[in-house]
Amino acid sequence: MSLAPWLDACPIVAILRGVKPEEVEAIGAALIGEGLNIIEVPLNSPKPLESIRRLHAAFGDRALIGAGTVTTEDEVSAIVRAGARLMVTPHCDPQLVLAARARGLIACPGFLTPAEAFALLAVGADALKLFPAEAVSPAVVKSLLAVLPKGTAILPVGGMSAETIPAWKSAGAAGFGVGSSLYRPGDGAEAVAARARALRQAAGMA
Template sequence: MQAELNLPGPYQPHAGLMAAFEACPLIAILRGVTPADAADHGRALYEAGFRIVEVPLNSPQPFDSIAAIRQALPSDAIVGAGTVLQAVFVHQVKQAGGELIVMPHADPEVVSAAKSHAMACAPGVATPTEAFIALKNGADVLKMFPAEQLGCQVVKAWRAVIATQVPLLPVGGITPDNMGPFLTAGANGFGLGSALYKPGQSATTTASHAKAFINGLRIARAGAKK
């Protein structure tokens, strides 16, 4: 009953996203990737264990990159777009094969557009008010952004009032070595940016960084259970 009291309405998260998140709760952010390289980086991430990949829309030809990654990866991977600032872009992401809309903010129109297309949505929130409004509008997970500013104490405070079945994902400044305190505070996963991928790096480098994050998550989870 308590979990139900901590939700603004029925919570029916996107099944595909939840399955991918259960397999690996790390979202790879390929900001700046090009269509020519996107598939190679997507495959490197998948082989390392990642199951969720986003291409921010302020990347070169992002819809082409989303399509390339979607075609390159098995169906259990979730591919989508980040930095989706306006609802008008949601349909284009869907046409490219995307299933996930990630935002730095919590614009209700963008969240509603994603849900109307049966897509998963991870809006960015920085206050409990934004978080509960986003959930009311249909958010699947909550992107706590920027994590550097919010910190572990805020995660802990939010976890006390937001239903446990709603994943909290700190994004911003996450490295393979600093995930433990966030998990202990109640985070469920993370969005990974420049520490995982920088424009122009090789797919081999992406694979190496991805493996470091997977190992860091394993260590952090073990520490959080103590």
């Protein structure tokens, strides 16, 4: 299982922080309808494992369903049982990458420094989440890609929007984790779909 084909289809990772299980299927359908097929439910959302289960049951055959804000190996096991196929962490923890890979998950751990990036790649990270991206600039991605192994996928997260994505894309980012500029707790499916369209256009996928 690889993240690359999903990013090639659409490089937007939809981060549904705060989503509730009873609304997640409608939001998921809106995202998939607009071509956003990578959906992440952060574990600090209400009943996140239930939301992941519902997304997996409804869309697992055509979307990559993942869990974000994963910080322990017990959580890795729990998200696998819920049906997740993608693990995203907020920080550099090589042990979580190893745990995820051992369970067949795609691993996209968080990093901020070159040392963290190389440490995570050394244990098999599939992609790297640059977080918090607000702390750096697109120029950092360009510099990192000059020294990291060829083909390394960097996904900035934090501050991603239709306005900011083009600069990161030009710098070489392979994808973009988008949270509050796509979904905020309480948003309806129609509003999310409209934002998804704008994000696709910003990423050059219109």
